[in-house]
Amino acid sequence: MPFPVRGGTVNAVIDPLDRPASVPARPFLAADVGGTYARVALMQAPQDGGGEAEVLAYRKFVCADFRGLAELLQAFLDTDVRVPVRHCVIACAGQVVGDEVLNDNSAWPIHLSQLRQVLGLDDIAVLNDFEALGYALDHRVDSNxxxxxxxxxxxxxxxxxxxxxxxxxxxxxxxxxxxxxxxxxxxxxxxxxxxxxxxxxxxxxxxxxxxxxxxxxxxxxxxxxxxxxxxxxxxxxxxxxxxxxxxxxxxxxxxxxxxxxxxxxxxxxxxxxxxxxxxxxxxxxxxxxxxxxxxxxxxxxxxxxxxxxxxxxxxxxxxxxxxxxxxxEHGRKGVLGAASWYLRRNLSGETGPGDLLAAGLSR
CATH class of the missing domain: 3.40.367.20 (Hexokinase; domain 1)
Incomplete structure (x- = not known):
């Protein structure tokens, strides 16, 4: 089943126990990258493999303020993250061609191997930005x-x-x-x-x-x-x-x-x-x-x-x-949906840590 995701802040991060091996044991990044703005969150998976994941930190960036996505994510890590991060899921527009996400409307090209190397990540997963929005919605009408x-x-x-x-x-x-x-x-x-x-x-x-x-x-x-x-x-x-x-x-x-x-x-x-x-x-x-x-x-x-x-x-x-x-409003929905998709895919065994997921991407 999918993980519901809730927003919030905490003062401390508890290192989870008794978690399925394919689910990241420590907090992970979830990014929703558009042509104008990028929204980035530090997410914490539920401790028991069920329940709700939590937003530990969140920030919205203007893409044009950075030379590339690696610099943008690094700025978030430098200012908002105090724990090791080894996993990342990115919801973005464009097409994955080999190692690169191409999109005519993007502020810059996205090179996945460069992101892994610069940020020291074990795992980068990629999905469509509107696929992520879809996973953030269910049959409950959005209160906003x-x-x-x-x-x-x-x-x-x-x-x-x-x-x-x-x-x-x-x-x-x-x-x-x-x-x-x-x-x-x-x-x-x-x-x-x-x-x-x-x-x-x-x-x-x-x-x-x-x-x-x-x-x-x-x-x-x-x-x-x-x-x-x-x-x-x-x-x-x-x-x-x-x-x-x-x-x-x-x-x-x-x-x-x-x-x-x-x-x-x-x-x-x-x-x-x-x-x-x-x-x-x-x-x-x-x-x-x-x-x-x-x-x-x-x-x-x-x-x-x-x-x-x-x-x-x-x-x-x-x-x-x-x-x-x-x-x-778009708000946090993209990062919440991306996190829900990422945890669901890892828990179901459809993918594992270290795999690079390149879904068909739009826009």
Whole structure:
């Protein structure tokens, strides 16, 4: 069964006894590495091989402040850790190719052998960042989540988690007798499908000769900037804003027509994307839209065309109208889910210390 994980702090670390040999006996690192931020925690496995793992220390870093992931993790070890650490699990976006994690949106390449050598680790495990978010969710509604649309109830069934951030990630959690399994996806790389004439104009700006345009080019933080710039170009205007936050603030204040329309297209396109995935996976357990950026956009999402586009039409509407959609902050969920996955995999014997796990990674 999976390990539930709870947050907290302690003043001392008790060296556990009577633990399955494959589970790290001492605290281990869990890192959730995105294109903009990295969240790192020192985790303590449960003493008896069951119960809840604990967060002993936690910190959020700006990736651009460091030359690489080794330096970032070392900074955490230097400031927050007072015990030997030999094991690490990393939830990250990208693709594992040989020894390297490659991702167009990453602040820097990640070399796994370098991490092991520099940090003196025995074991590095890697999983998808949205796979980790999936393992942090279960059928209990997140207390920090805000319902965007759909019924205020939750039923058993697949749960979908989607996150527009530096890229666009998605995963689905399937529940089973063992506590659930998470499937990773490359859904953000699906072809963008315009739904309105204005969206077709934006698509024409992005690909004037035709060709492939991924949803990620539209539905992400950089995607919002892309849409805004395309709208300005189509009207012969010079862009005023240079960050997604500035565009969303202008849209909230309704002080800039292009910013308002860019956010409307972003929200509507997210609705289409989420509805299509919900149909694909029959996500009757609900949809979580994760990330601080979306959380800050909640009021704009509420009055946007998100729900109408999510519901699609005809027979799909009857199904999707029963699917609750929540918006939740990313917070510690990535590191908690990564730790839960890591302990579960080690305890089940699917992997052992010293193995390098390279799951199919998205974004």
């Amino acid at each position: 989540a805000r319902r965007l649309c759909g019924p205020d109830v939750q039923v058993d069934g697949p749960i979908l988690v989607i996150g527009p951030g530096t890229g666009l990630g998605a995963a689905v959690r399937l529940h089973d007798a063992a506590g659930g399994h998470v499937l990773t996806t490359e859904a953000g790389q699906m072809d963008f499908a315009p739904n309105s004439l204005r969206e077709r104009e934006v698509l024409a700006q992005l690909a004037p000769q035709g060709g492939y345009v991924a949803y990620e080019r539209i539905v992400s933080g950089p995607g919002l900037l892309t849409v805004y710039a395309a709208l300005c170009a189509s009207r012969g205007d010079t862009p005023v804003f240079s960050t997604p936050e500035a565009i969303s603030a202008a849209a909230a204040a309704r002080s800039d027509a292009q910013a308002v329309e860019a956010v409307e297209i972003f929200c509507a396109s997210l609705g289409s994307f989420a509805g299509s995935l919900a149909m694909t996976f029959m996500a009757v357990g609900g949809v979580y839209l994760a990330g601080g950026f979306l959380y800050s956009l909640f009021a704009l999402l509420e009055r946007s065309a998100f729900e109408e586009r999510f519901l699609h039409g005809r027979s799909a509407r009857a199904l999707l109208s029963r699917v609750p959609v929540w918006v939740t």
